[in-house]
Structure formats: structure tokens, C-alpha cells
Amino acid sequence: MRAKDDQAVLIHLDATSLPDEIYSNYDLEQLEQRIAHALQDSNVGEYDGNEYSFDEVVLYMYGPDAEAMYQVIEPIVQDYPLCRNARVVIRPGGSEVRGREIRIPKNA
Numbered sequence: 001m002r003a004k005d006d007q008a009v010l011i012h013l014d015a016t017s018l019p020d021e022i023y024s025n026y027d028l029e030q031l032e033q034r035i036a037h038a039l040q041d042s043n044v045g046e047y048d049g050n051e052y053s054f055d056e057v058v059l060y061m062y063g064p065d066a067e068a069m070y071q072v073i074e075p076i077v078q079d080y081p082l083c084r085n086a087r088v089v090i091r092p093g094g095s096e097v098r099g100r101e102i103r104i105p106k107n108a
Contacts, residue, residue, distance in 0.1 A: 007066035007092050008099075009045075011059040011077065014085040015052075018106070026082045028057065034076050035059065045069040066090045066099070077104060 013028075028050070036047035045063020063069050070090050077083045085106035091099030 006045075006062040007064065007069070008089070008095075009061040009066055009069045009073065010089040010091065011061075011083065012087040012089070013057040013059065013082060014055075014106075015057050016055045018082075018084055022081045022084065026080065028082060031076070031080050031082050032059065034080070035061065035073050038072050038076060039063070039069060042068075042072045044072055066092045070102075 039045045039047055039061060045061050048060040048062055051058045061069055083104050086104040088102040089099050091097050
């Protein structure tokens with residue numbers, strides 16, 4: 001269970017505009033497992049699940065240091081094709097904190 005003051009990393013995946021072969025060849029569950037294992041192995045936070053909407057899937061991660069969590073998962077996010085055109089929010093505080101955003105290039 002996450003603490004009230006946990007920091008967050010939110011990955012907003014593009015669910016509509018990537019090439020069809022990316023959606024058919026790369027699995028969201030595999031991405032989630034890679035992220036969850038990386039966070040668990042490094043002991044910097046935890047993967048808390050996803051939320052679907054019409055045009056995006058948001059992945060939620062929480063822990064005491066958002067920047068440390070992003071450092072751990074950044075190689076996965078930069079490399080995994082489903083993360084192309086993603087918007088990553090690194091939020092050093094509760095939901096009232098805006099945080100900084102990183103955009104993963106659409107064409108890698």
C-alpha cells in the first residue's frame with residue numbers, strides 16, 4: 001500500500017496513433033512486468049497498475065523518489081516500442097504537484 005506522500009511516475013501511452021504492427025507485436029503486459037520487476041529489484045518504488053481510456057493507457061508507479069524511479073525505468077521506456085510517443089510525468093509530490101514531463105519520440 002502506498003503512502004499518502006509518495007511521489008509518482010505516470011506514463012501516458014499512445015493507444016491510437018502508432019503503427020498497427022507495434023500494437024500487434026508488443027504486449028502491454030510484458031511492458032508492465034518489466035517495469036514492475038525493475039522497480040522491485042532496485043527497491044525504489046512499485047508499479048501500481050494501469051488505467052485505459054479511448055486514446056491512451058496510463059501506467060502508475062509510486063515511491064519515495066520519483067526521479068530515482070524514472071532513472072530505473074528510463075531504459076525500458078526508451079527502448080520498448082509501445083512507449084513511442086508516450087508522455088512521462090515525473091511528479092515529486094502528491095496529485096496537486098504538476099511535476100516535469102518528458103515526451104518519448106514517436107519515431108525511434
